[in-house]
Amino acid sequence: MPCQDVTEIIRLTVDRDNRLREYALIKRTCGQGVGNAALLAEWLGGQRVDDILDMEPEAFLEAHEVEDDLEAFLTLKHLFAVQSALRVLVGQEPGGPENACAAASVQFDQDTISIDGRIAVDILTNRIKSCGGCKGCGKTKPPSPRRSRSKVLQT
Secondary structure (H helix, E strand, C coil): CCCCCCCEEEEEEEECCCEEEEEEEEECCCCCECCCCCCCHHHHCCCEHHHHHHCCHHHHHHHCCCCCHHHHHHHHHHHHHHHHHHHHHCCCCCCCCCCCEEEEEEEECCCEEEEEEEECHHHHHHCEEECCCCCCCCCCCCCCCCCCCEEECCC
């Protein structure tokens, strides 16, 4: 039976050169990954924080081929979660309960800084809009052979 609690937790670590060292996006109740817990680690690992924060979702999807709408949705969800946590870490967002990432803890030592935060799933998923021809919005769009049909809401 699926769990009723869909709260997600993000944990990420940045090194002294302001590069993403690692991250995980997991479900609070069971600790399982959201899709793969570190779905974008291959693409984001080692990237500078500022570069990750500047990444545009549509361009990210174009640059990193995804197989289907589910993978595109999870890719954007992970990207938005990482960006939200990094915004809190660098002081661009306050990290309170009403924000996409509510900071639970921040730890640091001479080599790294880490943040654990609760992800507001509804805030993240509201930024992602399916455009797969479901006719829910009154429009139909044929799927692109290379790109996913997920779109990002401009907010």
